[in-house]
Amino acid sequence: xxxxxxxxxxKATLAERQGVRHHLLDVLEVTAEASVAxxxxxxxxxxxxxQQRERLPIMVxxxxxxxxxxxxxxxFPGTDxxxxxxxxAALAQLxxxxxxxxxxxxxxxxxxxxxxxxxxxxxxxxxxGELTGRPFIAQLxxxxxxxxxxxxxxxxxxxxxxxxxIDQRVDQMWADGFVAEVxxxxxxxxxxxxxxxLGYQQVLAMLSGEISEAEAIAQxxxxxxxxxxxxxxxxxxxxxxHWLAFDADDLVDQVLRLLDSD
RNA sequence: GGCAGGUUGCCCGAGUGGCCAAAGGGAGCUGACUGUAAAUCAGCCGUCAUCGACUUCAGAGGUUCGAAUCCUCUACCUGCCA
Numbered sequence: 402x403x404x405x406x407x408x409x410x411x412k413a414t415l416a417e418r419q420g421v422r423h424h425l426l427d428v429l430e431v432t433a434e435a436s437v438a439x440x441x442x443x444x445x446x447x448x449x450x451x452q453q454r455e456r457l458p459i460m461v462x463x464x465x466x467x468x469x470x471x472x473x474x475x476x477f478p479g480t481d482x483x484x485x486x487x488x489x490a491a492l493a494q495l496x497x498x499x500x501x502x503x504x505x506x507x508x509x510x511x512x513x514x515x516x517x518x519x520x521x522x523x524x525x526x527x528x529x530g531e532l533t534g535r536p537f538i539a540q541l542x543x544x545x546x547x548x549x550x551x552x553x554x555x556x557x558x559x560x561x562x563x564x565x566x567i568d569q570r571v572d573q574m575w576a577d578g579f580v581a582e583v584x585x586x587x588x589x590x591x592x593x594x595x596x597x598x599l600g601y602q603q604v605l606a607m608l609s610g611e612i613s614e615a616e617a618i619a620q621x622x623x624x625x626x627x628x629x630x631x632x633x634x635x636x637x638x639x640x641x642x643h644w645l646a647f648d649a650d651d652l653v654d655q656v657l658r659l660l661d662s663d
Numbered sequence: 664g665g666c667a668g669g670u671u672g673c674c675c676g677a678g679u680g681g682c683c684a685a686a687g688g689g690a691g692c693u694g695a696c697u698g699u700a701a702a703u704c705a706g707c708c709g710u711c712a713u714c715g716a717c718u719u720c721a722g723a724g725g726u727u728c729g730a731a732u733c734c735u736c737u738a739c740c741u742g743c744c745a
Contacts, residue, residue: 410701436698466700480698497704514695519704522696529697538697599701623690628701634693 402429402440405586408579409600411570424451431595432588438477441470448548457660465635472546478529478537488524497523504530514539544639552659555636556647567625571600571618580604580614599624 403410404427412426424447429435444460448471451458460471469475492500497520504523505512511526526537558566583589583604589596590605600621607617636642645655 434699437700438698441698464700464702466697466702470697475697477698485698516695516704519695521699521703525698539695541696594699594702597699597702602701624701627690630692631700635696 402435403427403431403433403595403598404429405582406431406595406598406601408574408577408582409598409604411574429595430588431586432592433595434592435594436480437467437470437475438480440467441475441477444471464632465639469541469544469639472548472551473542473544474547475542478533478535480528481532484528484531485524488527492520492524496520500524500527503527508536511537511539544641546641551641552656553639553642554656554659555642555644557644558647560630563629564626567629568622571622571625574600574621575618580607584608599628 402425406412407414413423425440425443428443448458448460460468462468470477488500498517500520500523501512501515501517504515504526508526508530511530515522515526517523522539526539529535529537579600583601586595586601589601590609596602596605603612603617603621603624606612607614612620643659645652649655
């Protein structure tokens with residue numbers, strides 16, 4: 402999403418794009434906050450435009466929530482900075498368990514779904530309750546897409562191989578000038594979401610002297626591995642995904658056959 | 664060569680006679696998940712297993728009813744002296 406966050410996010414280069422139009426790259430300044438709701442809207446708009454041109458939209462990447470927000474019927478109930486700030490402050494003062502009690506009084510169903518220690522989700526549930534006056538739906542929907550003719554493909558890879566590749570990727574990021582990229586991003590440190598991005602977060606900590614460069618590299622590697630595992634576990638639960646060996650010689654043919662059959 | 668300190672489970676690190684399979688953290692595995700999701704949170708984490716049993720705290724031996732904790736020797740690491 403973010404402009405100038407190229408190396409750390411492994412953004413496809415112009416050469417790699419080979420003339421194929423890529424959407425939703427470079428749509429945000431680093432100081433802007435990213436959100437699923439906005440992404441959902443932007444992605445669905447892009448898909449509609451591609452379909453109007455009678456082309457096949459291909460969505461690549463990412464985290465399960467973002468993917469599902471686009472393809473499945475998720476409706477996000479809105480947000481309000483003031484309300485959010487109020488509950489965030491309450492969280493800091495009272496602590497998560499106390500907030501959870503308040504949630505339990507207002508929305509027992511949501512409280513039952515959210516652990517009393519998970520402050521972030523409690524705050525959101527309270528915010529939604531206050532904004533909509535209705536209960537907060539704290540469960541993901543069934544995997545039923547709003548799009549027909551959807552084909553989902555996952556790349557299957559051994560964790561050992563995955564780990565090796567992540568180590569390589571992070572080393573490559575550093576070799577490509579990742580630290581300089583982060584240093585040059587004005588306003589990144591104070592940004593709400595961009596500063597939390599994997600790698601960027603670690604380099605910021607390094608630049609402010611909290612950790613050494615070796616630690617920043619090591620933490621970026623383990624952080625990326627944990628992230629990859631978490632997303633893999635989530636994706637595995639989606640029965641629609643066809644898992645294909647990442648290194649199959651005929652990978653493209655396999656995908657094309659799936660497209661024909663779905 | 665002399666003196667002093669150290670060696671704990673995958674890693675770091677508490678533990679100085681019984682309440683120790685051994686605190687805590689990290690890693691790892693698993694799970695939850697609707698506006699920060701590259702986020703937030705939770706469970707498991709020596710082995711086998713139902714209570715429970717079994718093998719561990721550098722190695723070997725010893726003291727003791729009982730040792731990761733005390734003693735002896737061996738190996739390796741570290742600091743001061745030279």
